[in-house]
Amino acid sequence: MATPLVVSELTKSFTMHLRGGLKLPVIDNASFAVRSGTCAVLGGPSGVGKSSILKMIYGNYGVDAGQILIEHHGEIVDLASADPRLVLAVRRDTLGYVSQFLRAVPRVSAIDVAAEPLLSRGESQKAAQGKARELLARLNLPEALWELPPATFSGGEQQRVNIARGFITDHPFLLLDEPTASLDAENRKVVVAMIEEKKKAGIGLLGIFHDEEVRNAIADHIIDVSAFSPRRTAA
Numbered sequence: 040m041a042t043p044l045v046v047s048e049l050t051k052s053f054t055m056h057l058r059g060g061l062k063l064p065v066i067d068n069a070s071f072a073v074r075s076g077t078c079a080v081l082g083g084p085s086g087v088g089k090s091s092i093l094k095m096i097y098g099n100y101g102v103d104a105g106q107i108l109i110e111h112h113g114e115i116v117d118l119a120s121a122d123p124r125l126v127l128a129v130r131r132d133t134l135g136y137v138s139q140f141l142r143a144v145p146r147v148s149a150i151d152v153a154a155e156p157l158l159s160r161g162e163s164q165k166a167a168q169g170k171a172r173e174l175l176a177r178l179n180l181p182e183a184l185w186e187l188p189p190a191t192f193s194g195g196e197q198q199r200v201n202i203a204r205g206f207i208t209d210h211p212f213l214l215l216d217e218p219t220a221s222l223d224a225e226n227r228k229v230v231v232a233m234i235e236e237k238k239k240a241g242i243g244l245l246g247i248f249h250d251e252e253v254r255n256a257i258a259d260h261i262i263d264v265s266a267f268s269p270r271r272t273a274a
């Protein structure tokens with residue numbers, strides 16, 4: 040599909056239950072689309088709602104109104120209203136997410152953390168671990184760390200395990216939440232090259248990148264989230 044993600048008239052407020060149910064409107068009427076083989080970047084100042092949009096698309100935050108349409112196995116699914124089991128199937132096969140921080144599982148080695156998404160899709164342990172090794176080497180994670188659980192790794196080391204885990208599958212669409220934030224210049228370049236390869240393979244990507252150099256290198260399209268901010272009228 041040429042346009043695998045279409046977000047239409049998305050609206051979201053947070054309800055502050057500890058403040059007597061106060062409503063904090065965050066996103067008002069957001070509409071945009073991302074084409075296959077391109078990387079769109081959510082732009083705008085801190086607190087404008089960029090992460091909230093990614094979390095709504097991935098299904099971590101509920102949606103007040105609007106649609107999030109994604110192509111999943113040839114069918115169009117509205118993630119804003121889909122059954123939770125369907126959301127999990129979309130995450131397994133169609134929509135990948137590279138978060139800013141790794142959620143390290145105790146006692147699971149870096150290789151197994153990176154290989155897990157392939158194992159859960161039915162790939163053999165040998166093939167999944169082989170691909171994980173390839174990615175960890177490419178991301179310059181010292182080999183001495185591969186068999187260790189990442190809980191004690193540095194921020195940048197954990198982020199590289201997280202990137203390997205997020206890039207290991209061939210999900211047709213990837214959400215990227217600041218995947219280069221804790222990386223040095225050399226590893227940022229590796230991630231830029233990995234994003235370029237995903238684009239060439241026809242994958243669609245939507246991300247948040249505060250690093251201007253990375254953003255300029257990978258963005259085909261910048262979506263200005265301030266345009267969907269309920270606060271814009273007050274400014």
Ligand SMILES: Nc1ncnc2c1ncn2[C@@H]1O[C@H](COP(=O)(O)OP(=O)(O)OP(=O)(O)O)[C@@H](O)[C@H]1O
Nearest residue numbers: 053054063065083084085086087088089090091092
């Ligand atoms: N779970 C939540 N509960 C209440 N308010 C929230 C929640 N998540 C986000 N917000 C609020 O929504 C607004 C948008 O936050 P969000 O994290 O989406 O912004 P952002 O553009 O990604 O910011 P940054 O660039 O600083 O990461 C902020 O005012 C934030 O406080």
